[in-house]
Amino acid sequence: MQVLGLESSCDETGVAIYDIDHGLIGDALHSQIDLHRLYGGVVPELASRDHIRRLTPLVRQVLSEAGLSLQQLDGIAYTSGPGLAGALMTGAMYARSLAFGLSLPAVEVHHMEGHLLAPLLGADPPEFPFVCLLVSGGHTLLVRVDAVGRYQVLGESVDDAAGEAFDKTAKLLGLPYPGGPELARLADSGDPQRFDFPRPMTDRPGLDFSFSGLKTAAITQYQRLGELQEDDATRASIAASFQRALVETLRIKCDRALAATQLNRLVVSGGVSANRVLRESFRNWFEPRQVTVSYPSLAYCTDNGAMIALAGALRLAAGQSAPLGVEIRPRWSLESLLPVDSAGDGRSAP
Ligand code: KG4
Ligand code: ZN
Numbered sequence: 161m162q163v164l165g166l167e168s169s170c171d172e173t174g175v176a177i178y179d180i181d182h183g184l185i186g187d188a189l190h191s192q193i194d195l196h197r198l199y200g201g202v203v204p205e206l207a208s209r210d211h212i213r214r215l216t217p218l219v220r221q222v223l224s225e226a227g228l229s230l231q232q233l234d235g236i237a238y239t240s241g242p243g244l245a246g247a248l249m250t251g252a253m254y255a256r257s258l259a260f261g262l263s264l265p266a267v268e269v270h271h272m273e274g275h276l277l278a279p280l281l282g283a284d285p286p287e288f289p290f291v292c293l294l295v296s297g298g299h300t301l302l303v304r305v306d307a308v309g310r311y312q313v314l315g316e317s318v319d320d321a322a323g324e325a326f327d328k329t330a331k332l333l334g335l336p337y338p339g340g341p342e343l344a345r346l347a348d349s350g351d352p353q354r355f356d357f358p359r360p361m362t363d364r365p366g367l368d369f370s371f372s373g374l375k376t377a378a379i380t381q382y383q384r385l386g387e388l389q390e391d392d393a394t395r396a397s398i399a400a401s402f403q404r405a406l407v408e409t410l411r412i413k414c415d416r417a418l419a420a421t422q423l424n425r426l427v428v429s430g431g432v433s434a435n436r437v438l439r440e441s442f443r444n445w446f447e448p449r450q451v452t453v454s455y456p457s458l459a460y461c462t463d464n465g466a467m468i469a470l471a472g473a474l475r476l477a478a479g480q481s482a483p484l485g486v487e488i489r490p491r492w493s494l495e496s497l498l499p500v501d502s503a504g505d506g507r508s509a510p
Contacts, residue, residue: 161179161180161181161234161235161473161476161477162177162178162179162180162185162226162228162232162233162234163177163178163179163180163233163234163235163236163237163469163472163473163476164176164177164219164222164233164235164236164237164255164258164469165177165178165236165237165238165269165465165466165467165468165469165470165471165472165473166215166219166236166237166238166239166251166254166255166465166468167238167239167251167271167274167463167464167465167467167468168211168215168238168239168243168247168248168250168251168254169239169241169242169243169244169247169248169251169271169463170202170207170243170244170247170297170298170463171191171192171193171195171196171202171207171247171463172189172190172191172192172462172463172464173189173190173192173210173211173214173215173218173465174188174189174190174218174463174464174465174466174468175187175188175189175215175218175219175221175222175465176188176222176464176465176466176468176469177222177223177225177226177228177233177469178466178469178470178472178473179226179473180473180474180477183281184281184466184469184470185225185226185228186221186222186223186225186226186228187222187225187464187465187466188218188221188222188225188465189218189464189465190210190214190218192206192207192210193337193338195207195210196337197336197337199337200331200336200337201327201331201337202244204244204245204246204247205246207244207246207247208244208246208247208249208250211247211250211251212250212254215250215251215254218465219258222465230258230262231262233262233264234264234265234476235259235264235265235266235267235472235473235476235481236255236258236259236262236264236265236266236267236472237255237266237267237268237269237468237469237471237472237473237475237476238251238252238254238255238256238266238267238268238269238468238472239251239252239268239269239270239271239274239468240252240268240269240270240482240487240488240489240492241268241270241271241488241489241490241491241492242270242271242272242298242299242489242490242491242492243271243298243490244490245488245490248488248489248490249486249488252268252486252487252488253486256484256486260484265476265481266481266482267472267475267476267480267481267482268482268487268489269468269471269472269475270471270492270494270497271463271468272294272296272299272301272430272494273309273311273471273494273497274467274468274470274471275294275296275429275430275456275467276292276294276303276305276311276427276429276494277308277467277470277471277474278429278456278460278461278464278466278467278470279427279429279454279455279456280470281456281457281460281466281467281470282454282456282457284454285454286425286427286452286454287425288305288306288307289304289305289306289307289421289423289425290305290423290425290426290427290454291303291304291305291314291414291417291418291421291423291425291426291427292304292305292426292427292428292429293410293413293414293417293426293427293428293429293433294429294430295321295322295323295410295428295429295430295431295432295433295438296321296322296323296430296431296432297321297323297324297327297340297431298321298323298324299316299317299321299430300316300317300321300322300323300369300371300410301313301315301316301317301494302314302315302316302367302413302414302417303494304417304421304423305427307499307500307501308471308474308475308499308500309475309497309498309499309500309501310499311494311495311497312495313493313494313495314367314417314420314421315366315367315368315369315413315417316368316369317368317369317370317371318368318369318370319370319371319372320370320371320372320375321371322369322371322406322410322432323340323430323431323432324371325371325372325374325375325406326339326340326343326344326403326406326432327339327340328375329343329375329378329379329399329402330342330343330399332378332379332382333346333382333395333398333399340431340432340435341434343399343402343403344399344403344435344436344437346395346396346399346400347396347399347400347402347403347437348396348400349392349393349396350393350395350396350397350398350399350400350401351393351396351397351400351401352397352400352401352403352404353401353404354394354397354400354401355378355381355397355398355401355402356401357374357377357378357381357401357402357404357405358373358374358377358405359374359405359408359409359412360373360374360409361409362409362412362413367413367416367417367420369409369410369413371406371409374402374405374406374409375402378398378401378402381398382395382398403435403437404437404441407435407437407438407441408441410438411441411442411445414426414428414442414446415445418451424450424451424452425451425452425454426442426446426451426452426453426454427453427454427455428442428453428454428455429455429456429461430461431461431462431463432461433455433456433461434458434461434462439455474500475498475500477500478500478501480498480500
């Protein structure tokens with residue numbers, strides 16, 4: 161079974177083909193970073209228009225890479241939420257129309273399920289059950305994963321997502337969009353011990369996160385610096401201290417989630433899982449504690465079509481597909497998804 165996957169929930173147009181027997185056989189991505197950089201963040205209307213421009217050339221590119229024609233596809237998967245409504249609509253309309261024209265089944269994919277399953281694209285996929293830390297620009301979630309589609313949300317951010325905190329702090333430090341990787345780069349030359357920032361919500365029980373206070377603490381410290389704001393080493397140390405506080409907060413909550421579930425397998429996925437300091441800190445902490453930590457390969461941490469093609473292929477192979485209407489879900493709970501072992505129409509309550 162060969163499934164075309166389309167991702168268009170934000171500022172990346174991702175298209176891929178996943179073969180249920182042979183894995184990924186085509187993969188292409190267009191990033192809109194250059195388009196949005198001028199504005200310091202994603203402009204939703206520009207994002208939608210650019211997805212429309214990119215989808216057809218990318219679909220042609222992956223078909224040619226896989227040596228397939230449209231007629232040889234067995235199904236189409238597309239991100240139907242969560243994300244920017246207009247951006248989601250472009251991918252959903254495109255996928256649905258293509259599926260209708262080719263008389264193929266189509267399936268709606270939850271963007272965060274795509275991130276959660278992305279490590280399964282690798283050579284050494286994690287075994288179920290595991291705890292998954294999802295850290296992206298839009299979400300920070302701790303999820304107990306018993307099987308594909310069997311998700312229990314253990315905790316989530318009550319305000320900013322981890323990636324959002326990276327991006328906002330970076331912007332206030334004067335770094336260009338997208339801020340997360342820029343802040344991480346600046347932090348490389350800083351001293352992570354120089355400023356003492358809070359590890360929010362670690363002093364009380366529970367698995368929820370809050371990053372807005374940490375962001376404010378970093379910005380307030382920066383504003384107090386006066387002339388030192390121009391000093392590169394000081395700015396780098398703000399970035400490094402912020403990053404260290406955020407990573408340690410994530411690590412403390414993961415530790416708690418593993419203890420609460422009595423599991424010893426952790427998966428970290430989503431854009432922030434590309435962060436080098438996070439990976440180092442998690443390795444140093446979890447390796448001696450016999451906890452296995454898995455990540456997607458760097459190319460599949462941030463948004464991509466491969467994770468959507470994979471998630472969609474697993475659902476289509478289990479007999480799930482969506483009815484003809486085009487529906488997007490800018491907000492959508494992971495817990496409402498159907499497990500893949502129960503065949504159905506792939507629909508669940510929004
Ligand atoms: O998963 P993703 O591509 O999109 C969403 O679903 O939101 O995540 C993007 C987020 C952005 O906030 C970006 O700044 C952050 O991931 N990010 C990073 C790094 N690479 C991407 N944050 C910290 N360090 C990185 N190396
Ligand atoms: Zn994402």
